[in-house]
Each structure stands twice: as C-alpha cells, then as structure tokens.
Amino acid sequence: MEDQLNIYFKKARESLSEPVSIDEVRNKLKDAPAVTAKPSGVPQKLKIFLGLVMLLGGLYFLAALFSPNEETAVAKKAATKEAVVAEAPQHAPLEEAGTIMQESTEERDAPSQSNPPPPKKDAPIEPKQQVEGSMDDNPKNTEAVTDQEMEREKPTPETEPEPVSEPKPEPVAKTEPEAVKPSRSTAPAIRDQPDGESGHRFEILSTSTSRDLKELNKTLSKYGITLHIKAIKYDREWISTMNGHFEDLSTGRKSKFNIGSINFEKLIFTFRYSKSTGPVDMKTTGE
Amino acid sequence: MSMSDSKQLQRRFLELYEPIHAQFHRYCEVMVKNPEMAKDLQGDVILAAYESFNTLRNPASFKYFLFGIARNTFRKNLKRNKVHAKYEMNNNEPQAHDGASIETNVDVGLLYDKLDMLNPKQKEALILFEISGFSLKEIKEIQGGSLSGVKLRLKRGRQKLKELFSDSNMELRDSN
Numbered sequence: 001m002e003d004q005l006n007i008y009f010k011k012a013r014e015s016l017s018e019p020v021s022i023d024e025v026r027n028k029l030k031d032a033p034a035v036t037a038k039p040s041g042v043p044q045k046l047k048i049f050l051g052l053v054m055l056l057g058g059l060y061f062l063a064a065l066f067s068p069n070e071e072t073a074v075a076k077k078a079a080t081k082e083a084v085v086a087e088a089p090q091h092a093p094l095e096e097a098g099t100i101m102q103e104s105t106e107e108r109d110a111p112s113q114s115n116p117p118p119p120k121k122d123a124p125i126e127p128k129q130q131v132e133g134s135m136d137d138n139p140k141n142t143e144a145v146t147d148q149e150m151e152r153e154k155p156t157p158e159t160e161p162e163p164v165s166e167p168k169p170e171p172v173a174k175t176e177p178e179a180v181k182p183s184r185s186t187a188p189a190i191r192d193q194p195d196g197e198s199g200h201r202f203e204i205l206s207t208s209t210s211r212d213l214k215e216l217n218k219t220l221s222k223y224g225i226t227l228h229i230k231a232i233k234y235d236r237e238w239i240s241t242m243n244g245h246f247e248d249l250s251t252g253r254k255s256k257f258n259i260g261s262i263n264f265e266k267l268i269f270t271f272r273y274s275k276s277t278g279p280v281d282m283k284t285t286g287e
Numbered sequence: 288m289s290m291s292d293s294k295q296l297q298r299r300f301l302e303l304y305e306p307i308h309a310q311f312h313r314y315c316e317v318m319v320k321n322p323e324m325a326k327d328l329q330g331d332v333i334l335a336a337y338e339s340f341n342t343l344r345n346p347a348s349f350k351y352f353l354f355g356i357a358r359n360t361f362r363k364n365l366k367r368n369k370v371h372a373k374y375e376m377n378n379n380e381p382q383a384h385d386g387a388s389i390e391t392n393v394d395v396g397l398l399y400d401k402l403d404m405l406n407p408k409q410k411e412a413l414i415l416f417e418i419s420g421f422s423l424k425e426i427k428e429i430q431g432g433s434l435s436g437v438k439l440r441l442k443r444g445r446q447k448l449k450e451l452f453s454d455s456n457m458e459l460r461d462s463n
Contacts, residue, residue: 005448008398009417015395016418017322019312022305025333029297032334 204267206238223273224249225282242267248279255282300340303349304333310419311353317414318361320399332357347428354429358411401451409444416441 200223202216210232217227229244243258246269257267271282304311315332316325336356343352402410408430415421415429426437 002445002449004452005445008394008452011391012317012395012398013313013418013420015391016313016316017325019309020326020329022301022308025304025308026297026301028330028333029300029337032337 199270199272202269204239204269206265208239209237220246223271223279225271225279246271246282246284248282250278253282255284257284257286259286296340297337299346300337303346304336304353307350307353307421310415310421311357313419314354314414315357317399317402317418318357328357328360332360335360350425350429351431354415397452397455401448401455404451405444405447409440409447412437412440413444413448 202220204213204216208216213227213229213232220227226247226249227244228247229242231241231243232239233241239259241260243256243260245254245256247254255269255271257269259267265287268285268287269283270285271279273279311332312325312329315329316322319325319328332353336353339356343349402413405413412426412430415426416423421429423434423437423441426441427434430437430440
C-alpha cells in the first residue's frame with residue numbers, strides 16, 4: 001500500500017501543469033498598484049480612536065456653534081417683546097375680555113353668589129388707565145354701585161356670630177371703598193370689598209402686578225388665608241396665565257383657580273369670616 | 288514611494304519568491320484542482336503578498352507569509368461560496384490533462400478525493416511534502432509548529448490515506 005500511495009503521488013506530480021513563467025509574475029508586479037510606503041507606527045486601533053475623537057470633537061463644535069445662536073434668538077425675541085410692552089402697552093384694546101374660567105374646589109355649602117356684571121361689558125373696554133379715567137369722571141363707579149347694591153340686597157347671615165367676633169382688619173376693609181376713592185394713580189388692582197357683614201370679596205384684576213398680589217397675600221394672611229401662585233405669566237401688562245390656590249391655613253381647605261387666557265377681566269375671591277369659624281365658603285370665580 | 292524604491296521592493300520580493308515559484312504553483316493547483324483556477328489563485332496571492340510586503344519584517348518568514356495568504360484567500364473564497372464557481376468548479380472532477388492518460392487522471396482524481404477527507408493541516412502537509420516537494424524544515428516554516436509535529440502530521444496523513452484507499456478497494460471488490 002505504501003508503494004501504491006507513492007505511485008499515486010507521483011502520478012499527481014506528473015499530471016500538474018507547468019507553472020506560469022517568472023517573467024509573467026514580474027510583469028504582474030510591475031502593473032501592481034503602488035505598495036504602501038512603510039507600515040506606519042500608529043496602530044490601526046489608535047487611528048480609529050483618533051478618528052472617533054475628531055468626529056466627536058467636530059460634533060461638539062457644531063453643537064456649540066448652534067446653541068448660542070438659539071439663545072441669542074430667544075434673548076432678541078424677549079427684548080423685542082419688552083420693547084413692544086414699553087412702547088405701547090396702554091393702547092391695546094380689551095374687546096375680547098370676558099369670562100374665562102372659574103374653578104373652585106370648595107363649593108360644599110356656599111350659596112351661589114351672583115357676581116356683579118363686568119363694567120362696560122358691551123362697550124370696548126379701554127386699558128387700565130382709561131378705565132380709571134372714567135372712574136375719575138364718575139366717582140360712583142360701577143364697582144362701588146355694585147357693592148352698595150349687594151349690601152342692600154343681601155340679608156344679614158343667620159349663622160354669623162355677634163359683630164364683636166369680627167377680626168381686626170375687617171372694619172378697615174369695610175371702610176376702604178368709601179375712604180379711598182379710586183383715582184388714576186391710586187386705584188388698586190386688588191380690592192377688598194366687604195360683602196355683607198362678614199363676607200369679603202377680593203378682586204384680582206387682569207392688570208394686577210406681582211406687588212399687588214403680595215399685598216393681597218398680606219391682607220389675606222390676617223384672615224388666616226394664604227395665596228399660593230404656582231405659575232403666573234404676563235402678556236404685556238396683563239396677566240395671561242395664572243394658576244394657584246387660596247388656602248385656609250387652619251383647615252387646609254383650598255380654593256383653586258386657573259387662568260389660561262388673556263381674555264379674563266378679573267378673578268373674584270369671596271369668603272366669609274368669623275373669629276370662631278375662621279374663613280368659610282371660600283370661592284373663586286372669574287370674569 | 289519613488290520609482291527606485293518600488294523597483295527595489297519588487298526585486299526583493301522576487302528574490303524571495305522565485306525559488307518557490309514552481310512549488311507554490313503546484314500547491315495552488317492541488318488546492319483548487321484546476322490549472323486555470325490555480326493560476327488565478329496564484330496571481331491573487333502574489334499580488335496580495337506584494338501589496339503587504341512591507342509588513343514582512345523577517346525575510347526568513349516569507350514562505351509562512353505567502354502560504355498563509357494563499358490559505359486565507361482560499362478559505363475566504365470557500366466561505367463566500369464563490370469558490371464553487373471559481374476554484375472548485377470541478378471539485379470531484381479534476382481537469383484532465385491533455386498529456387495524461389485516462390488511468391492517471393482517474394488515479395489523481397481519486398487521490399484528491401481522499402486528500403479532501405483528511406484534516407486540513409494533514410492535507411496541506413502532504414501536498415507540500417509529496418507534491419510541491421518542500422522539505423520538512425520548509426513545511427515547518429510554512430505551517431508553523433515543530434519539526435516533529437510536521438513529521439507526525441505527515442505520518443498520520445499517510446496512514447489515513449492508506450486506510451481510505453484500502454476501504455475503497457474493499458468496496459470495489461465487494462461490488463464486483
């Protein structure tokens with residue numbers, strides 16, 4: 001078998017074709033593309049790593065290049081907005097002003113209060129100063145009239161305890177509408193209008209400033225109520241978005257409000273107060 | 288790279304390749320079992336080896352370098368299944384040579400069939416030793432490992448071939 005195997009290999013050797021001449025190989029090599037000069041000292045992995053680093057660096061650079069532009073654009077937009085507000089905030093009409101929303105979580109036993117009609121609802125309402133101007137012309141403005149009507153119409157609540165139990169600030173609040181005549185310069189954006197003997201009514205006008213709201217909070221704190229504002233946005237000098245709640249600090253009861261449009265005129269917050277019960281019937285309505 | 292550098296590189300490559308040119312051709316032909324395809328494979332391998340010739344640091348390893356490229360090229364083509372169309376077109380039917388008798392062609396075809404049944408390393412060692420005519424030391428350089436390892440591979444390969452041939456002879460006798 002060994003010999004037979006050798007014979008097989010011999011036959012295989014003999015059967016093989018002649019190799020191509022070495023000249024042919026030489027020609028092939030001449031036609032071959034240029035050989036890379038020398039193996040570079042930088043390993044392939046390092047090259048890939050460097051490539052990735054460069055790519056990431058480029059991306060970072062691009063990102064850095066674009067992001068400040070956006071910021072600038074936003075800043076410019078804000079600046080333009082401010083400029084518009086500064087230039088002509090007072091002439092914008094409030095024709096679309098109307099009732100937006102009313103949201104009250106505490107309506108257990110509160111009687112539905114009829115809110116006074118908004119002043120000059122039919123006629124186009126001029127901005128704050130013009131309205132105030134009209135108030136100057138007619139000292140008995142609509143709100144004062146409304147208050148007097150309400151006082152006349154509303155009977156004394158039966159549940160109300162003796163007047164001795166009234167809190168300290170209430171008399172002040174009672175006398176306020178008479179004592180302070182709204183004028184062009186002094187008309188407050190937030191007013192406490194006594195509603196009946198122990199009822200209180202605060203109005204947050206669309207023109208109320210954050211300072212007014214602070215003052216309101218300060219006033220309400222005398223009644224054990226605090227005003228929490230979660231979000232507030234101004235469009236020019238009007239409140240466009242505002243949400244939050246009034247909270248009775250002793251019981252934790254809340255009366256929520258959520259203004260989502262510029263087309264609101266005022267937010268009315270009413271409650272009754274006595275020293276024994278604290279604030280009750282907290283209600284927030286909007287016009 | 289300048290022209291003179293390129294020429295120098297070619298010269299160096301040919302200095303190393305020329306002594307094993309015929310042997311390398313035989314190896315390629317037995318691997319692909321077709322003279323024309325063998326020339327193609329040989330040409331591909333020579334070009335690939337020349338293109339990466341700069342990476343060869345030790346000229347003594349040239350055989351290992353060249354046959355390694357040949358082995359990888361052949362395997363790569365096998366994996367891609369292109370080899371069926373290119374190199375192994377006549378896998379079971381080795382191309383008949385004009386000058387060879389029918390009996391020789393049948394025997395050679397039988398030998399190639401049996402060689403395909405061996406372990407790839409054993410097959411390669413046998414081709415390199417018996418057909419290409421490399422020495423044991425050269426096969427050690429090409430395949431790597433030790434000299435005794437090469438000897439053992441050759442011995443076991445031959446033993447296996449004998450068994451395969453005796454089995455086929457028995458089958459032929461039985462069929463008759």
